[in-house]
Amino acid sequence: MKPSDAALVAAALADVWLNVDREDRSSVAVALLAVAALTLRRHRPLVAFVLTLPTALLTDAVFATLAALYTLSSLARHRSLLVCCALAFAVADFMPWPWSNLETGDLGRPHVLVNITYTLATAAAPVFLGQLVQAHRELSLRLAEITEAREHQQLLTSQAVLAKERAQLAREMHDVVSHQVSLIAVQAGALQVGSRDADARAAGATIRRLSVQTLDELRHMIGVLRASGSRPTELTPQPSLADLHQLIGASGIETELVTNLSGELPPRLQRAVYRTVQEALTNVRKHAPGAAATVRIQRHGPRLRVTITNTAPTRPALRLPGAHHGLIGLGQRAELLGGSVTSERTPEGGFALRLELPTGGAG
Incomplete structure (x- = not known):
């Protein structure tokens, strides 16, 4: 049992102790049933409210009924059900038991009208409070969803910017760097073929080979950069x-x-x-x-x-x-x-x- 539930049960027991005649065993039994029903309020709120309703009818201990009504209001989404439950509590709390004790003409007296108004307000208070808590909870969930959606949108935006930059970099590498390295390879090939000096030819061959290798790596890197947005691409072949x-x-x-x-x-x-x-x-x-x-x-x-x-x-x-x-x-x-x-x-x-x-x- 959570600490809040234990505190609620303790408060309901105190209400029973103060407002229920301990000599009336039926009233005590109904009140204790209402206290025990509070343990069901999170999982079976409607059942808990129904089990606490008799104590509002037979005794003055109404704390358990109000707590069950609040929990039902904070979890239920059917407004008509809440209205019916609030009216049921108001009738049980106002009407004497047995109902035959209600004398003719009592409903027209001013103090009775005041009591009816007070009872209806008492029944409406937990309903409004529970609905407010439910709205706050749903609003928090919506805000969390909006925040998550905004973060996802920012991630998509940053990925789009990155993809654009990578595409631009790939174009620059293709149009400028690859072109210049290709010229180096061509000039080195000409040096290798046209020079009479053996060392110069060897140097030209080395430069040409390195230029060709560099071009191959550049082409693959350009392919990797242009592949942004698809699955990650490994630079291959990888050296060892x-x-x-x-x-x-x-x-x-x-x-x-x-x-x-x-x-x-x-x-x-x-x-x-x-x-x-x-x-x-x-x-x-x-x-x-x-x-x-x-x-x-x-x-x-x-x-x-x-x-x-x-x-x-x-x-x-x-x-x-x-x-x-x-x-x-x-x-x-x-x-x-x-x-x-x-x-x-x-x-x-x-x-x-x-x-x-x-x-x-x-x-």
Whole structure:
């Protein structure tokens, strides 16, 4: 029993104690039945009201009947039923029992009219209060539904804006970036074919191969961006640790790969390692020409540590445009996997990039 129900039963018992003659066993029985009926008011409100009605007829203890009438009014939706119940209580409370005790001409006396008015007001009060509580409850539900609908609409609006931005980005990538990379590939092919210098031809072949790979990735990324609004699309093919040797070989940097891994890592960890090594080698090409690099991928218990270090540059670095978002993106990727990325300059004039990830017991 809820605390509110227990308090209501206690108040009804107090009403019985004060207003029922304990010598009249029938009145006491009817009053106690009304008190017990209050335990049914939440699940069977009409039954509870009917069981409490006799106490209003036979005794002055009407608290249980009023409480049952209030509960019925707060739950029922049929106004005609509530009117009938209120009139039934008013008649039971006003009329003497037995009804034959009502004397002829009593209904015309002023004090009787006052009593009738008071009884009708007493019967109407719990009905109005219960209807008010019901309206408040329904209003709260409607407000909650409106709030949910508004949040859903805002989500749809934000998704539509995001889809529009992704479509615009896809157009820009297709019209500008892909075009420029295609020109790079064409010029590199011309250099590969037309140059007499073997090193220049090799460089042209490398540039052309990387340009073609970049175009393939761009085309797939454009497809992913244009697929917004449909099911999530995975960027495929996804790189893994098996692709590190090809990445290092195509980097044009003298790189040593050291690893003690045994067993397979989850694909998400392999992608994080690959992207970290890729970004580090890209930075070496841009900022440390002529430097050599070392890639160490080692496992220490439940942690995976990747360290990419490079020596000091042997040639002046070219001034290339960059948004400095590479390391930020690596840090965000690592945080999503529960790891971290740190970077620092080495005492020898080089640079070190470190990635640490939890393996989660894999492999």
